[in-house]
Amino acid sequence: MEIAFWGVRGSIPAPGPSTVRYGGNTACVSLRPKNGGLIVLDCGTGARNLGMALMEGVFGQGRGEASILLSHAHWDHIQGFPFFVPLYHSGNRFHIFGGAQSSAMLEGILEGQMAPQYFPVQTLKNMGAGIDIAAIDEGEPFQVAGCTVRARTNPHGRAGALAFRIEDGAQSVVYASDAGYAPSGPPPASIDLYRGADILIHDSTYTPEDGRRYADRGFSSVENAVDAAIAGQVKRLVLFHYDQDYSDAEVDGLCARGRRLLDERGGREIEVTGAAEGATLAI
Amino acid sequence: MRVRFWGVRGSLPVPGQKTERYGGNTSCVEVRSAAGTRVVVDAGTGIRKLGKELGTDGDAGRTDVHLLISHTHWDHIQGLPYFSPLYQRGNKLSVYARKRDDLHLHAVFASQTDDPYFPVPFAEAQAEIAFRELTDSAKFEIADVKVACARLNHPYIATAYRLTVDGASVVYVSDTAPFTDILFEDEFVEHPPSPGAELPARDRQKLAHMRDGVVRLCAGADLVIYDTMFTSEDYQRIPHYGHSRPSDAVDICREADARRLVLFHHAPERTDTEIDGILAETKTLAARDGGALEVMAAYEGLDVELGRG
Numbered sequence: 185m186e187i188a189f190w191g192v193r194g195s196i197p198a199p200g201p202s203t204v205r206y207g208g209n210t211a212c213v214s215l216r217p218k219n220g221g222l223i224v225l226d227c228g229t230g231a232r233n234l235g236m237a238l239m240e241g242v243f244g245q246g247r248g249e250a251s252i253l254l255s256h257a258h259w260d261h262i263q264g265f266p267f268f269v270p271l272y273h274s275g276n277r278f279h280i281f282g283g284a285q286s287s288a289m290l291e292g293i294l295e296g297q298m299a300p301q302y303f304p305v306q307t308l309k310n311m312g313a314g315i316d317i318a319a320i321d322e323g324e325p326f327q328v329a330g331c332t333v334r335a336r337t338n339p340h341g342r343a344g345a346l347a348f349r350i351e352d353g354a355q356s357v358v359y360a361s362d363a364g365y366a367p368s369g370p371p372p373a374s375i376d377l378y379r380g381a382d383i384l385i386h387d388s389t390y391t392p393e394d395g396r397r398y399a400d401r402g403f404s405s406v407e408n409a410v411d412a413a414i415a416g417q418v419k420r421l422v423l424f425h426y427d428q429d430y431s432d433a434e435v436d437g438l439c440a441r442g443r444r445l446l447d448e449r450g451g452r453e454i455e456v457t458g459a460a461e462g463a464t465l466a467i
Numbered sequence: 468m469r470v471r472f473w474g475v476r477g478s479l480p481v482p483g484q485k486t487e488r489y490g491g492n493t494s495c496v497e498v499r500s501a502a503g504t505r506v507v508v509d510a511g512t513g514i515r516k517l518g519k520e521l522g523t524d525g526d527a528g529r530t531d532v533h534l535l536i537s538h539t540h541w542d543h544i545q546g547l548p549y550f551s552p553l554y555q556r557g558n559k560l561s562v563y564a565r566k567r568d569d570l571h572l573h574a575v576f577a578s579q580t581d582d583p584y585f586p587v588p589f590a591e592a593q594a595e596i597a598f599r600e601l602t603d604s605a606k607f608e609i610a611d612v613k614v615a616c617a618r619l620n621h622p623y624i625a626t627a628y629r630l631t632v633d634g635a636s637v638v639y640v641s642d643t644a645p646f647t648d649i650l651f652e653d654e655f656v657e658h659p660p661s662p663g664a665e666l667p668a669r670d671r672q673k674l675a676h677m678r679d680g681v682v683r684l685c686a687g688a689d690l691v692i693y694d695t696m697f698t699s700e701d702y703q704r705i706p707h708y709g710h711s712r713p714s715d716a717v718d719i720c721r722e723a724d725a726r727r728l729v730l731f732h733h734a735p736e737r738t739d740t741e742i743d744g745i746l747a748e749t750k751t752l753a754a755r756d757g758g759a760l761e762v763m764a765a766y767e768g769l770d771v772e773l774g775r776g
Contacts, residue, residue: 193482195549196480196512196515196545196546196549197479197480197481197482197491197492197512198482199480199481199482199483199486199490199491199492199512200482200487200490200491200767201487203482204482204483204484204487207482207483208480208482208483208491209482209483229479229480229481229482232479232481232735256583257583257584258583258584258585258586259545259548259584259585262584263479263541263545264479266541267478267479267735293583293584296578296584297584300622300623300653300655301539301567301570301575301623302539302540302541302544302575303540303541304540304622304623304655304708304709305655306655307655310655310657341586342582342586343582343583343586401586402586428515428549461482461483
């Protein structure tokens with residue numbers, strides 16, 4: 185399986201000279217399972233660059249198919265959707281999954297972003313590609329692109345955000361963005377979801393100090409991410425969803441902090457990397 | 468007055484190396500009079516940094532911002548939930564935009580921060596917020612600043628603003644298509660017009676009237692900030708997206724006898740080097756036949772001082 189990072193920032197895109205190395209686009213990650221399919225995790229502004237890259241291949245010929253998994257509908261996880269060019273080419277097919285009480289409600293949430301007062305395309309129906317939308321039933325594993333997906337809701341401020349475990353044969357990736365755990369740490373169901381994963385992409389919005397300062401915002405600090413990785417005994421932790429005000433040097437510091445905390449807390453075997461726009465990881 | 472550019476991009480924010488010099492934040496321009504009146508035009512992601520600056524100056528908790536919205540497409544409002552003065556008691560925000568028949572302005576903004584899109588509902592903002600809906604050719608005053616409006620040619624309709632204070636005028640014309648090939652109203656325009664297709668007389672008259680309004684609004688202005696998102700090739704391909712070329716802006720400015728044009732609302736795909744090239748070409752165009760129009764390209768952090776103070 186190959187993982188590519190298109191947007192790694194939280195809350196709002198952060199353009200500027202101080203963010204060019206890690207990147208300023210909001211959350212978007214793509215997965216290429218062994219069978220060659222495509223899974224997209226979240227549609228922050230990073231989705232625009234992913235879409236343009238996809239147009240070089242079958243999506244540019246209207247023969248592409250992908251599944252999009254949405255953790256939740258805060259802007260930084262859906263705002264790239266209207267700018268995802270393959271959606272405008274008829275023949276392409278997209279299967280969209282996300283958290284909502286019903287599929288119709290999930291469609292309504294996405295339509296809300298396209299409404300005429302906000303966006304000139306006015307409705308999903310004007311986009312051109314084939315789109316089907318399904319609310320996720322948390323208890324039930326489901327199949328996309330030849331992989332088995334399981335979802336669990338993590339606490340995230342007043343709302344929740346889905347974490348996904350994607351299994352491609354024996355390989356596994358977990359995407360857990362926007363997780364604001366109670367002081368006791370991740371709930372048991374989340375630890376189950378993370379357990380033994382080859383890669384855990386985890387919310388790491390803050391330094392431990394900022395994390396304590398903004399505890400009510402529903403995000404993880406690098407410390408919370410480290411604790412989740414150790415609890416789940418994952419092989420590799422990827423820090424993700426950095427605060428919009430953190431410079432590249434500060435994210436370097438966050439990654440170094442992650443390494444140190446893992447070593448101190450019994451996670452010496454766990455590798456740690458900071459997600460960076462344009463980077464790929466292979467399992 | 469001082470005009471400061473906080474966000475100069477159209478469509479969506481574009482971080483990255485290729486946009487480092489001109490900047491990747493979406494539309495936001497601040498105008499401050501010598502007496503201290505603060506008018507901000509549009510609330511794209513650039514407004515976040517303005518908010519940070521306001522939070523650290525001596526007026527924190529006493530900030531009074533007048534926000535003029537050209538139209539409510541995302542790239543013109545998406546920064547507002549991240550404008551930190553909203554969350555401090557004592558601050559004031561007045562939001563102005565065109566009155567519509569279908570939706571109240573308050574609802575358009577409140578929905579942006581509704582569940583499930585944003586964690587803090589608008590009702591929890593601590594600042595005192597007021598909304599004022601405008602007619603197409605409204606004229607009004609914000610303390611010492613005189614404001615005049617004109618309608619633009621853009622899907623769902625946008626408004627241009629002229630601000631006059633301290634003996635100088637700045638005009639903000641974004642977003643708009645030229646006034647020739649398509650009349651934009653509220654409907655979705657699915658396809659570009661066929662080449663050479665003639666518009667119905669009513670549409671032609673309406674466009675001519677709209678164009679006159681924009682030229683009048685720009686008459687003798689010291690600075691005209693204009694949507695020049697499109698190249699000629701873009702316009703050939705997607706005229707129905709509702710944006711102008713630099714040549715359209717030059718024509719309007721020359722006709723209006725404006726002094727300086729600022730190219731604005733750069734396309735997300737436009738690199739810094741490409742904008743350099745477009746600026747050089749537009750300068751040449753503006754200087755043709757002895758034209759005196761000066762041209763600049765907006766970048767994040769650009770300050771322009773006009774008139775007194």
